[in-house]
Amino acid sequence: MTTTAPPSPPCLVLGIDTQIGLGVIRELGRAGIPVIGLANRANSIGLTSRYLHRGLVAGPRRDEALVARIRALGEEYGEAVLLAISETDLTWLIANANRLGRVRAVTPPPEAFRSVLDKTRTLELARQVGIRVPVSVHCETLADWQRAAASVRYPVIVKWADPMSAARRLQPLNLKPRKLEYALDADALLAIGRRYEAAGVWPLVQEYCPGRGLGQFFFMHEGRAVRRFQHLRIAEWPPEGGFSSVCDAVPLSQHADLQERSIALLQALGWEGVAMVEYRLDEATGEAVLMEINGRFWGSFPLAVHAGAGFALLAYGLQGLGRMPELPPLADDLRCRMGSTELKRLARILFQPGRIADPHFRRRPAHEAWRYLRDFLRPKVRYYLWSGDDPRPFFADLRNVVRKLLPS
Incomplete structure (x- = not known):
C-alpha cells in the first residue's frame, strides 16, 4: 500500500519527549505542516498532540536501524525535512546527514556547532566582539x-x-x-x-555573576538575523539557577546594543539557524555577562511559540526547503510557566531553603507564593504544556508524573 503524500513536505521531529519537542510540533502543525514525530519512549508527551500527523517510537538508540528507518520514511513520503531537539541528536545528525536518503536534516554548520559546544572557544570569541564574559x-x-x-x-x-x-x-x-x-x-x-x-x-x-537569566534568540541566515526574540527569567529550577520555570517576553526595544553584540558573536562563529545566547543580567547595574550559547531549540521554547516567533517554521522552511515563511508580529507581553517545576521550586523555597546552593539567593516566601497564585489569574500568562486547543500532552505528562510517584 502506497502512502499518499501530504500537500506540504512533512517534517520529521527527532525527540518529542519534552516541552521543547512539543512546542516544535505545535508550531509546525498549526501552520498546516504534517509532522512525523520520532519519540524516544512510548509515553512521550509529544505522541499525544493533536498536531502530530504520525507518531513513531524510535527508541533512544542512535544507530544503523534509525538511519534505515529515516531513509524508509523518505521513500514513503518523498521529500521531507528532519529537525532534532537535543545536542546529542544534532551531533548524530551532523555525522549522518548524507546517509538519510530523501530526508534533509537541518543542522548548524559542523565547525560552528563544535565551537558552541566548547564553552572556552565561545567565551574567547565573545571577548573579541566586546561581550563581557565571566x-x-x-x-x-x-x-x-x-x-x-x-x-x-x-x-x-x-x-x-x-x-x-x-x-x-x-x-x-x-x-x-x-x-x-x-x-x-x-x-x-x-x-x-x-x-x-x-x-x-x-x-x-x-x-559568580549575580542577576537573572536573559535569553536572546536569533535565527541566522546567510550571516543575517532574520528573526529575533528575547525573554527574562522570572523563576528558575533549581532556585539558584538551572532552567527557566517562569519567563517573560521582553520587547526588542530593550537591550538593543546587546542584541547586536550577540549577532556579531553568531556571525563570528559562522552560525546558521536557530540559537540562544544566554546572559546573566544584573538589573542593579545593567551589566550582562555571557553564560553560553545553545545551538538548538531551548527549554523555554514554548514562550517563543506562544509569542509567534516562528523559529521552528524558519528551520523547516528556510533551512529545510529554502523558502521564507510568513511570520506574524511578535507578542512581547506574555509570560510562560512550567507548572511542575514551578511547584517544585516553591516547595524548595518554602520548606527546604537549606538546599538552595546560591549564598546570594534572596528568599521571599510570601512574595513567591503570591506570585505563583496570582499568575493563574493573569490573562497574558501561557503554559509550557497546557494549551486549550491541544490538552492531551498536559494530561499525558500528569499521568507520567503520577506513575513515577507510585510504588513499582
Missing part, C-alpha cells in the same frame, strides 16, 4: 585545580566547557557531568576536583 579558570591537572582553589574569589561556579565530551570521559567510571555546581570555599572546590581525579578531566571554574 573570569574562568581551565584546569588540566589536579595541581592546576589545587592552585585555582587557593587563588579564586568565592563563591565560584563549576560547569563543564564541553559536557558531551566530558560525559564520554566520565562514563567508564560511572560518573556523570553535573550541569552546574557552587563552591562556597576552597574545601568545597577541592572536593569537586577529587571527584574527577581518576578521570583526569576537570570542569571550568567561573566567577
Whole structure:
C-alpha cells in the first residue's frame, strides 16, 4: 500500500519527549505542516498532540536501524525535512546527514556547532566582539585545580566547557557531568576536583555573576538575523539557577546594543539557524555577562511559540526547503510557566531553603507564593504544556508524573 503524500513536505521531529519537542510540533502543525514525530519512549508527551500527523517510537538508540528507518520514511513520503531537539541528536545528525536518503536534516554548520559546544572557544570569541564574559579558570591537572582553589574569589561556579565530551570521559567510571555546581570555599572546590581525579578531566571554574537569566534568540541566515526574540527569567529550577520555570517576553526595544553584540558573536562563529545566547543580567547595574550559547531549540521554547516567533517554521522552511515563511508580529507581553517545576521550586523555597546552593539567593516566601497564585489569574500568562486547543500532552505528562510517584 502506497502512502499518499501530504500537500506540504512533512517534517520529521527527532525527540518529542519534552516541552521543547512539543512546542516544535505545535508550531509546525498549526501552520498546516504534517509532522512525523520520532519519540524516544512510548509515553512521550509529544505522541499525544493533536498536531502530530504520525507518531513513531524510535527508541533512544542512535544507530544503523534509525538511519534505515529515516531513509524508509523518505521513500514513503518523498521529500521531507528532519529537525532534532537535543545536542546529542544534532551531533548524530551532523555525522549522518548524507546517509538519510530523501530526508534533509537541518543542522548548524559542523565547525560552528563544535565551537558552541566548547564553552572556552565561545567565551574567547565573545571577548573579541566586546561581550563581557565571566573570569574562568581551565584546569588540566589536579595541581592546576589545587592552585585555582587557593587563588579564586568565592563563591565560584563549576560547569563543564564541553559536557558531551566530558560525559564520554566520565562514563567508564560511572560518573556523570553535573550541569552546574557552587563552591562556597576552597574545601568545597577541592572536593569537586577529587571527584574527577581518576578521570583526569576537570570542569571550568567561573566567577559568580549575580542577576537573572536573559535569553536572546536569533535565527541566522546567510550571516543575517532574520528573526529575533528575547525573554527574562522570572523563576528558575533549581532556585539558584538551572532552567527557566517562569519567563517573560521582553520587547526588542530593550537591550538593543546587546542584541547586536550577540549577532556579531553568531556571525563570528559562522552560525546558521536557530540559537540562544544566554546572559546573566544584573538589573542593579545593567551589566550582562555571557553564560553560553545553545545551538538548538531551548527549554523555554514554548514562550517563543506562544509569542509567534516562528523559529521552528524558519528551520523547516528556510533551512529545510529554502523558502521564507510568513511570520506574524511578535507578542512581547506574555509570560510562560512550567507548572511542575514551578511547584517544585516553591516547595524548595518554602520548606527546604537549606538546599538552595546560591549564598546570594534572596528568599521571599510570601512574595513567591503570591506570585505563583496570582499568575493563574493573569490573562497574558501561557503554559509550557497546557494549551486549550491541544490538552492531551498536559494530561499525558500528569499521568507520567503520577506513575513515577507510585510504588513499582
